[in-house]
Amino acid sequence: MPKRAPLSKRILYEDNHLIVVNKLPSEIVQGDKTGDFPLSDKVKEYLKKKYNKPGNVFTGVIHRLDRPVSGVVIFAKTGKALSRMNELIKNRKIKKTYWAIVKNKPKEKEAVLTHFLLRNEKKNKSFISNKKQENSKEAILTYRLMASSKDYHLLEVDLQTGRHHQIRAQLAAIGCPIKGDLKYGYSRSNKDASISLHARSVSFVHPVKKELLKIEAVPPADVLWRFFNEKM
Numbered sequence: 001m002p003k004r005a006p007l008s009k010r011i012l013y014e015d016n017h018l019i020v021v022n023k024l025p026s027e028i029v030q031g032d033k034t035g036d037f038p039l040s041d042k043v044k045e046y047l048k049k050k051y052n053k054p055g056n057v058f059t060g061v062i063h064r065l066d067r068p069v070s071g072v073v074i075f076a077k078t079g080k081a082l083s084r085m086n087e088l089i090k091n092r093k094i095k096k097t098y099w100a101i102v103k104n105k106p107k108e109k110e111a112v113l114t115h116f117l118l119r120n121e122k123k124n125k126s127f128i129s130n131k132k133q134e135n136s137k138e139a140i141l142t143y144r145l146m147a148s149s150k151d152y153h154l155l156e157v158d159l160q161t162g163r164h165h166q167i168r169a170q171l172a173a174i175g176c177p178i179k180g181d182l183k184y185g186y187s188r189s190n191k192d193a194s195i196s197l198h199a200r201s202v203s204f205v206h207p208v209k210k211e212l213l214k215i216e217a218v219p220p221a222d223v224l225w226r227f228f229n230e231k232m
Contacts, residue, residue, distance in 0.1 A: 007046050012072065013215050017081040017208050019043060019059075022217040023073045025194030029064040043075050063089060066165065068180070071098070071199025072217045084207030089162070095203040098157040098167055099146075101196035101224060102176040103186070105153050109145040114138065115173060119164045125183060126165040128173045139163045141170055147231040152179065154228040156200070167197060179224075194220070 004024060013020040023029065023039055031038045044057045060082030062074045076082035088094050116136035117126040129136055140160040147154040155176070157167050165184070171177060172184035178197050180190030190196065201216040219225040 007042050011046075012217055013213070015209070017077055017206070018085075019047070019075050019077055020202075020215050021073050021075070023065055023070055023199070025068055025070045025192060025220060028067050029073055030061055039073065040075065047077070060085075062086065063094075063162075065199055066168075066195075066197075068193060068195040069197045069199065070194065070217070070220050072096075072202050072215055073199070074202065074215075081207055088204055088207065092160070093204060095201075096159045096162070096199065097201045097203075098159070099198045099200045099219060099228070100143075100155045100157055100167060100171060101152050101179045101228065102155060102171060103152060103179060104176050105148065106143070106145060106155070106174055106176050110143065112140065112142050113170045113174065114140050115170055117163045117166065117169060126163065126169045128169055137161070137163055139166045139170060141167060143171070147228055149224070149227055152224060152228075154231075168195070192222075196224070198225070 010022040011019065012022055021039065021043060027039045028036055029039050040059050040061050044059045047053065048057045058078060060076035062076055062082065062085045065071060065073055074085065076085055116129045116132050117139045118129060118133060118136045119126050138161060142158045143155045145153060146156045159166065168178055168181055168184045177185040178195050180186055181195040182189050198219045199217065201214060203214040206213055219229050
């Protein structure tokens with residue numbers, strides 16, 4: 001297994017208000033029942049050490065990625081920034097773009113997908129419906145076919161809504177489950193238990209500085225991701 005870059009090498013952006021990190025596929029963003037050391041606590045440790053801060057260091061979790069997913073995660077360094085970033089998310093003012101590697105080529109090179117998702121918390125899975133049902137939530141995304149290899153295809157996905165397992169469920173629904181995603185119908189797992197879904201970039205107006213930011217994260221360093229990253 002290749003040596004993984006320390007957190008200090010994965011900082012994509014930092015100022016007095018925000019810190020943005022390139023998450024590894026195996027990391028959890030917040031603590032859960034596994035007891036594994038979460039990325040939020042790694043960020044706290046990094047800030048505490050870097051700025052020699054005594055006591056508890058504030059690190060506000062603004063959004064999350066599923067554990068097997070890699071890419072951009074934003075944290076707030078102040079309560080003010082957290083509150084303002086939460087407002088941006090609520091008002092859909094943060095553009096999130098993902099890259100997904102799939103085995104099957106979609107029928108259309110570019111399309112808008114609209115479904116209704118029903119979340120099953122016991123199974124930690126979302127189920128697709130083409131019609132609105134009780135407790136379902138509308139899910140909308142746009143995908144574009146960006147590149148292909150002999151066996152795989154790279155899709156760029158822009159989210160218009162942010163639902164539980166949305167990209168995973170919606171791509172599976174059109175016959176394009178993400179590589180390694182056993183939960184949504186892929187045939188076998190990736191060696192490192194990841195799925196080939198990467199939060200490529202976020203774009204938003206800084207909540208304090210009021211300047212437009214676009215922050216990108218390089219995909220994981222495996223052979224297939226490197227191939228597509230070089231093609232792009």
